[in-house]
Amino acid sequence: xxxxxxxxxxxxxxxxxxxxxxxxxxxxxxxxxxxxxxxxxxxxxxxxxxxxxxxxxxxxxxxxxxxxxxxxxxxxxxxxxxxxxxxxxxxxxxxxxxxxxxxxxxxxxxxxxxxxxxxxxxxxxxxxxxxxxxxxxxxxxxxxxxxxxxxxxxxxxxxxxxxxxxxxxxxxxxxxxxxxxxxxxxxxxxxxxxxxxxxxxxxxxxxxxxxxxxxxx
Numbered sequence: 001x002x003x004x005x006x007x008x009x010x011x012x013x014x015x016x017x018x019x020x021x022x023x024x025x026x027x028x029x030x031x032x033x034x035x036x037x038x039x040x041x042x043x044x045x046x047x048x049x050x051x052x053x054x055x056x057x058x059x060x061x062x063x064x065x066x067x068x069x070x071x072x073x074x075x076x077x078x079x080x081x082x083x084x085x086x087x088x089x090x091x092x093x094x095x096x097x098x099x100x101x102x103x104x105x106x107x108x109x110x111x112x113x114x115x116x117x118x119x120x121x122x123x124x125x126x127x128x129x130x131x132x133x134x135x136x137x138x139x140x141x142x143x144x145x146x147x148x149x150x151x152x153x154x155x156x157x158x159x160x161x162x163x164x165x166x167x168x169x170x171x172x173x174x175x176x177x178x179x180x181x182x183x184x185x186x187x188x189x190x191x192x193x194x195x196x197x198x199x200x201x202x203x204x205x206x207x208x209x210x211x212x213x214x215x216x217x
Contacts, residue, residue, distance in 0.1 A: 042068040043075055047089050056086060056138035083142035086135055087150050094152040097128055101159060114166045118211075121160065122180075123204045129189045130200055136186035147185065157181060183207070 032040075046068035050059050059082055065072035079085040106112035107120040129136060140147060147153050161177035168176075183189070192198045198206075 039068075039070055039074060040078065042070055043078060043085070044089055044092050047085055048093075051089070051135055056135040059086065059138075061085070081142075083139055083146055086139035086142070087146055090132060090135060090139065091151050093132065094128075097124070098152070098155055100124070114163055118160070118163045118167070119208060121163070122207050125156070125184055126200050126203050126207070129184055129186070130193060133186065133190060133193065137190050140186040153181070 043064060046064050047059055050063055050067060061075050061079075061082060062072055064085065065075045068075070075085075079088055101108050101117075101121055101124065103109055107116040108124055110117075112120065157174075157177050160180055161173035164171055164176050164180075165173040189203075192203060193200075
């Protein structure tokens with residue numbers, strides 16, 4: 001029987017508090033046994049295959065257990081439910097995006113002026129949400145508040161808050177970062193991109209216009 005720690009996923013997505021004025025850095029995943037790491041990878045890979053082949057609505061814990069060859073009890077102990085599994089899959093896919101905005105080339109990564117980095121980040125976020133829209137929407141529908149407790153959101157929020165702090169010293173960066181990220185909620189982006197049929201380029205332009213709306217007023 002597996003002895004995996006059910007809080008391992010929480011440790012993996014935890015980020016260290018950055019020093020004032022510095023952007024955060026990615027934590028390395030928490031150490032885990034080799035067999036636990038292999039099981040986690042097999043479960044996430046199986047979930048990703050199901051999403052790619054049949055969409056996120058086809059993901060069930062039993063289907064993932066069957067596709068991964070891992071007992072359903074282990075899948076439940078590791079991820080809890082389908083919503084948590086989908087968010088874990090998103091966190092896993094998010095790591096490459098995090099590396100790009102934390103340590104990749106400018107303007108998304110370090111080295112560009114702060115305003116350009118913020119614009120580049122928001123543009124990239126529009127693209128990321130579009131790429132993952134269906135799985136994001138499924139996870140959001142199952143547990144709407146889970147987004148705000150995911151490692152991906154926490155790191156994005158910290159990143160944006162610190163960029164805002166560099167642009168506007170004294171501003172409430174934590175609050176403004178939440179407000180700036182709010183339109184990227186999966187249901188809002190689904191409404192804009194699918195129901196309103198707005199292109200990614202129009203969404204990017206709209207976000208930038210919103211940021212500059214009161215300039216010169």
